[in-house]
Each structure stands twice: as structure tokens, then as C-alpha cells.
Amino acid sequence: MISNTTTPRGELKTHTVLIVGGGAAGISVAASIHKRDRNLDIAIIEPATRHHYQPGWTMVGGGVFRPEVTSKAMSEVMPSFVSWYQKGVTAVNQDIHQVELDDGSSIGYEALVLAPGLELNWGGIEGLETALGSNGVTSNYREGMASYTWDMVQNLKRGRALFTQPPMPIKCAGAPQKAMYLSSDYWLRHGVLNDLDVQFHNAGAVLFGVPDYVPALEAYIEKYGIDVNFQSTLVAVNGPARTAVFRSNDGDGNSQEREVEFDMLHAVPPQRAPRFIRESALANEGGWLDLEDDTLRHKTYPDIFGLGDVSGTGNAKTAAAVRKQAPVVAENLIASLRNQPLRAAYLGYGSCPLTVENGKIVLAEFGYGGVLQPSFPRWINDGTKATRAAWWLKAKQLPALYWHGMLKGHEWLASPAVRSPKD
Ligand SMILES: Cc1cc2nc3c(=O)[nH]c(=O)nc-3n(C[C@H](O)[C@H](O)[C@H](O)COP(=O)(O)OP(=O)(O)OC[C@H]3O[C@@H](n4cnc5c(N)ncnc54)[C@H](O)[C@@H]3O)c2cc1C
Known part of the structure; x- marks a missing residue:
């Protein structure tokens, strides 16, 4: 009420x-x-x-x-x-x-x-907010816009697709890549991936913050032939011209900007x-x-x-x-x-189900300091590998677990750790 x-x-x-x-x-x-x-x-x-x-x-x-x-x-x-x-x-x-x-x-x-x-700081990237939703500019982070991503993915047959990741921290740090892997998987299955230049522009310096999961992700980067650009931050978008501007750093504090043309852009804004x-x-x-x-x-x-x-x-x-x-x-x-x-x-648990292809997920689960905190023994699911079990969990179980479990106080696999008396 x-x-x-x-x-x-x-x-x-x-x-x-x-x-x-x-x-x-x-x-x-x-x-x-x-x-x-x-x-x-x-x-x-x-x-x-x-x-x-x-x-x-x-x-x-x-x-x-x-x-x-x-x-x-x-x-x-x-x-x-x-x-x-x-x-x-x-x-x-x-x-x-x-x-x-x-x-x-x-x-x-x-x-x-x-x-x-x-707060999603859409204004932190010049021109992005007005560009969203047309000319191939999309973001799964925008309420109601993931359907447009899917439309773009199905219609793109050739050209260049850009996927971007802003500086940390962001919610679900793997989500910018998840969009890229699922899109690339679709393009591969439909025989058009060879006609596409897929680029990942990451403001950070690594593929994923916890090293244990990186080899599995790198294998998919190679499989899809994705061009990975680290320390390359999206700073401006021009929708009608279909151009994006990236700022990159050379490590000595020098930065330079370059304009890249695109047919599809999946952008993720900085967050605060x-x-x-x-x-x-x-x-x-x-x-x-x-x-x-x-x-x-x-x-x-x-x-x-x-x-x-x-x-x-x-x-x-x-x-x-x-x-x-x-x-x-x-x-x-x-x-x-x-x-x-x-x-x-709370020991810092967080989880990122990285959808590396339709049907398989690398289920990253870790706590403070990147310490792995898997929910399941390895024989059920090895989180450092792409597995069908993890896909089944995300695609079939987690939505119901969210709506009917978590939001209702059913604390599945969530018993708090106990602090020692000296803390
Ligand atoms: C594309 C995407 C993919 C993701 N994938 C995953 C995933 O695979 N697994 C996973 O675990 N997480 C994932 N996440 C992250 C997850 O959705 C968030 O971490 C989670 O929703 C955080 O919950 P929250 O309540 O803190 O914030 P939210 O769920 O965003 O809720 C915040 C609420 O606060 C309200 N609010 C805001 N300002 C005020 C105010 N001033 N006064 C009162 N109310 C206010 C808002 O209206 C909103 O309802 C994903 C997120 C995105 C965007």
C-alpha cells in the first residue's frame, strides 16, 4: 500500500x-x-x-x-x-x-x-544518449533497449560491430562482453562472422579482473576473431555519421583520440x-x-x-x-x-555468468581480493570453463529463483558467515 x-x-x-x-x-x-x-x-x-x-x-x-x-x-x-x-x-x-x-x-x-x-552516467559519453536506439547504437544497460540489440544482431550481415566497456566500477563487469560473445556466436552460426569486423574497446587493461577466468574468455576471443583494444575508452558518439571516438593511453601518460566508423555499436556508460x-x-x-x-x-x-x-x-x-x-x-x-x-x-561474494555462446557460460564466482567462491563442486560445474550446466542455471533457474526466492526472503545458498568474537 x-x-x-x-x-x-x-x-x-x-x-x-x-x-x-x-x-x-x-x-x-x-x-x-x-x-x-x-x-x-x-x-x-x-x-x-x-x-x-x-x-x-x-x-x-x-x-x-x-x-x-x-x-x-x-x-x-x-x-x-x-x-x-x-x-x-x-x-x-x-x-x-x-x-x-x-x-x-x-x-x-x-x-x-x-x-x-x-547511476548510469549516459552524459559521460558525448552524444551517446541522443544516439541510442537508432543508427545501430544500442545498450543492454538501457531499460527497454536490449530488444533493439537483438534486432541489430539479426540484421547485421557485414561491416563493423563495436562493443565498449567503461572504467570500473560498473554493475556486472562482464555484461559488456556477454553482449559481444552472444552476438558473435549468432553471427558465426549464421555464416556472417567472416564478413564482420568485431572490436572490443575496454577502458581497462585486462579482459576480466580475476585471472582464473581469463583463459576461457581468451579462447572465445580467438574463436570469434575479435580485435581487442585495451585502455581504449569511448568518449563520443555520432549516431547519424555512425562514428565513435576512442581515447587511448600509451602508458607514459600520453593520450590520443581516434575516430572509428561502425555499423553497430553496443555502448556501456560510466557509472557512479x-x-x-x-x-x-x-x-x-x-x-x-x-x-x-x-x-x-x-x-x-x-x-x-x-x-x-x-x-x-x-x-x-x-x-x-x-x-x-x-x-x-x-x-x-x-x-x-x-x-x-x-x-x-559478508565475504565479498559476487557472480558473473559470462554467456560466451548460446548454450554455454563461464560462471565466475568470487569474493574480496578475487578469491574464488564457487557454489558447486567441480564435478557439477567448473567455473573456470564454459559449461552447459551454468547456462541451464542462468537460462532456466535463476529468473524464478530471483522473483520467487530472493525477493521473498528464501535465502538459497546464502547463509551469512559468522564473525569471530574479536572482530
Ligand atoms: C545488462 C546487465 C546485466 C546484468 N547481469 C547480471 C548478472 O548476470 N548477474 C547478476 O547477478 N547481476 C547482473 N546485473 C547487475 C544487477 O542487476 C545489479 O547488481 C542489481 O540490480 C543491484 O541491485 P540494487 O538494488 O543495488 O540496484 P537496482 O536493482 O538497480 O535498484 C535500485 C532501485 O533504487 C531506486 N532508486 C534510485 N534512486 C533512488 C532514490 N533517490 N530514492 C529512492 N529510490 C531510488 C531505483 O528506482 C531502483 O528501483 C546486470 C545488470 C545489467 C544492467
């Missing part, structure tokens, strides 16, 4: 637990908190009318999922036990335990959970925390929410917790990370409300 920010007598509304954001993280953590204490008063502030299963957008772009399966009305996923404010937060006033909303009103809290995700976090006392040096790595409690304000893409913790920004974070925040937040020590620990 949608709520008002003041009581009938005009007093400030206050909730025991106030959650900002009703995405993967906000809904999951509400469910995990409620599962542990059914009497807690919980509210969610979320302006959007639709909730998206973003991991499905890669599959839409590859022609595997229909777009409808990746989105539901927000009212369908919003738990019945929360008060829902359909507004946006513009500021957190942590010293007086209140958040400000975009209609000028405020709401108070005893404990605050920040889960507003991240929402402004009300990035420009506040809650942010770390990089502008992300300044959380303790293990407890997910704010480093300075003990009644504030956070999870999901906004977090400044060093994990991969994925829904898979949220699956493990939500129970940790739920346990520690309840302990904090009861003045008990925080015992639950």
Missing part, C-alpha cells in the same frame, strides 16, 4: 526500519528482515512503477528471453508488510535520523538501509553512485557508500546499513552479491536495534 509522509495530524512519520530503493537489494533485504522479526515496522521509499530483473537484459539482447520476463509492476514485488512511499530520496540527514524526499517532505527512522543502486550519496558525508573517496566490508554497516553512522550497487565495498556489483548481502544486513541490523554485537559477515 502506498503511504503518505505525514500522519493525519501533520506529524512526521517515523519507521523503525527505513529502506531507500526497491530494486533487487531493497526488496530482498526487506524480506530477509521481516523473516527474522515479523513485528518490525518497515518502510521502503521507491519512486519507480516497474521493477526490473536486469540480469535478464543480456539474454534479451541475445534473443534468449522475451523482454516481458525481465520486468514486473513494482506493486507486484512490493511486500505487503511494508509501507511504500512512491517518492525519491534527495538527501539523508543522518544527524537527525531523517531522509528528505523529492516533494519536500521528510521521514524519520531508527535504522536506515541504503539500497538506491547506481546517486548524487544524494556521492555528494554527502556518507560517501567514501570514490563517491560510493562507505560501508564496513564484512558487516555492511556504515563506517561512521552505526544506525545506517547499505547493500547492492551503491556500496563502496570491493565486491562485484551484481544481483548475486545482493543475494548474499541481504541476510547479512538483516541479521546485523536487527542485532544493532537490540544493542547486540554484529555477528554476520
Whole structure:
């Protein structure tokens, strides 16, 4: 039910637990908190009318999922036990335990959970936002645009296809490549790959941040004949002229720009925390929410917790990370409300199912410092190799697990680690 920010007598509304954001993280953590204490008063502030299963957008772009399966009305996923404010937060006033909303009103809290995700900075690449959706310029990161990617892939028979990756951190760091591999696989199967010049332009210096997964990816780069350009950052796009400008660095601090013509461009924008976090006392040096790595409690304000893409913790920004974070925040937040020590620990788990071809996935699963954290023994799935088992998991199991498991507080393979008493 949608709520008002003041009581009938005009007093400030206050909730025991106030959650900002009703995405993967906000809904999951509400469910995990409620599962542990059914009497807690919980509210969610979320302006959007639709909730998206973003991991499905890669599959839409590859022609595997229909777009409808990746989105539901927000009212369908919003738990019945929360008060829902359909507004946006513009500021957190942590010293007086209140958040400000975009209609000028405020709401108070005893404990605050920040889960507003991240901001896609489309304006960070000149001309990109206006170019999107025509002249072959697309992005699976844009709501509703993965279908256009799939149209482009099916219609491209010759010419040049560019795939770009911005500087880290971004959500699902493998997703720019996933689009490229699925597209190349389609072109290979339809006998047109030899007539296409496929280029990958990566602002970073490596194919993937965890070395164990790189050999499997390199094998696909070779198979598809992809021209890989490291430290090559997309800085401008001209849709009608079908040209993209890349800035590259030579390692001695010298940079140069070059223009490349394209027939298709799959672009991914640079990413940052929402402004009300990035420009506040809650942010770390990089502008992300300044959380303790293990407890997910704010480093300075003990009644504030956070999870999901906004977090400044060093994990991969994925829904898979949220699956493990939500129970940790739920346990520690309840302990904090009861003045008990925080015992639950998040070890940095994140997962990136790299769709290297239609039917096979390299299932990267790792925690802080790139330590591998596979969910399955090797005989079921070897994450460093492309496997059919991992494809089956992503294509057949994970969407249902998301909608009916994670968002409902069923914590599959997500029991929190326990902190040792000295921590
Ligand atoms: C193309 C693509 C492919 C991906 N592939 C995978 C994958 O294969 N596996 C995987 O695990 N993850 C994947 N991800 C990443 C995954 O979708 C995110 O990590 C996950 O959604 C993060 O959850 P979140 O709740 O932090 O952010 P979101 O799910 O983005 O939700 C944030 C919510 O906060 C709300 N909000 C924003 N600002 C405010 C405000 N000021 N006030 C109130 N509410 C606000 C928004 O409306 C939104 O509903 C992919 C993402 C993309 C784009």
C-alpha cells in the first residue's frame, strides 16, 4: 500500500526500519528482515512503477528471453508488510535520523538501509544518449533497449560491430562482453562472422579482473576473431555519421583520440553512485557508500546499513552479491536495534555468468581480493570453463529463483558467515 509522509495530524512519520530503493537489494533485504522479526515496522521509499530483473537484459539482447520476463509492476514485488512511499530520496540527514524526499517532505527512522543502486552516467559519453536506439547504437544497460540489440544482431550481415566497456566500477563487469560473445556466436552460426569486423574497446587493461577466468574468455576471443583494444575508452558518439571516438593511453601518460566508423555499436556508460550519496558525508573517496566490508554497516553512522550497487565495498556489483548481502544486513541490523554485537559477515561474494555462446557460460564466482567462491563442486560445474550446466542455471533457474526466492526472503545458498568474537 502506498503511504503518505505525514500522519493525519501533520506529524512526521517515523519507521523503525527505513529502506531507500526497491530494486533487487531493497526488496530482498526487506524480506530477509521481516523473516527474522515479523513485528518490525518497515518502510521502503521507491519512486519507480516497474521493477526490473536486469540480469535478464543480456539474454534479451541475445534473443534468449522475451523482454516481458525481465520486468514486473513494482506493486507486484512490493511486500505487503511494508509501507511504500512512491517518492525519491534527495538527501539523508543522518544527524537527525531523517531522509528528505523529492516533494519536500521528510521521514524519520531508527535504522536506515541504503539500497538506491547506481547511476548510469549516459552524459559521460558525448552524444551517446541522443544516439541510442537508432543508427545501430544500442545498450543492454538501457531499460527497454536490449530488444533493439537483438534486432541489430539479426540484421547485421557485414561491416563493423563495436562493443565498449567503461572504467570500473560498473554493475556486472562482464555484461559488456556477454553482449559481444552472444552476438558473435549468432553471427558465426549464421555464416556472417567472416564478413564482420568485431572490436572490443575496454577502458581497462585486462579482459576480466580475476585471472582464473581469463583463459576461457581468451579462447572465445580467438574463436570469434575479435580485435581487442585495451585502455581504449569511448568518449563520443555520432549516431547519424555512425562514428565513435576512442581515447587511448600509451602508458607514459600520453593520450590520443581516434575516430572509428561502425555499423553497430553496443555502448556501456560510466557509472557512479546517486548524487544524494556521492555528494554527502556518507560517501567514501570514490563517491560510493562507505560501508564496513564484512558487516555492511556504515563506517561512521552505526544506525545506517547499505547493500547492492551503491556500496563502496570491493565486491562485484551484481544481483548475486545482493543475494548474499541481504541476510547479512538483516541479521546485523536487527542485532544493532537490540544493542547486540554484529555477528554476520559478508565475504565479498559476487557472480558473473559470462554467456560466451548460446548454450554455454563461464560462471565466475568470487569474493574480496578475487578469491574464488564457487557454489558447486567441480564435478557439477567448473567455473573456470564454459559449461552447459551454468547456462541451464542462468537460462532456466535463476529468473524464478530471483522473483520467487530472493525477493521473498528464501535465502538459497546464502547463509551469512559468522564473525569471530574479536572482530
Ligand atoms: C545488462 C546487465 C546485466 C546484468 N547481469 C547480471 C548478472 O548476470 N548477474 C547478476 O547477478 N547481476 C547482473 N546485473 C547487475 C544487477 O542487476 C545489479 O547488481 C542489481 O540490480 C543491484 O541491485 P540494487 O538494488 O543495488 O540496484 P537496482 O536493482 O538497480 O535498484 C535500485 C532501485 O533504487 C531506486 N532508486 C534510485 N534512486 C533512488 C532514490 N533517490 N530514492 C529512492 N529510490 C531510488 C531505483 O528506482 C531502483 O528501483 C546486470 C545488470 C545489467 C544492467
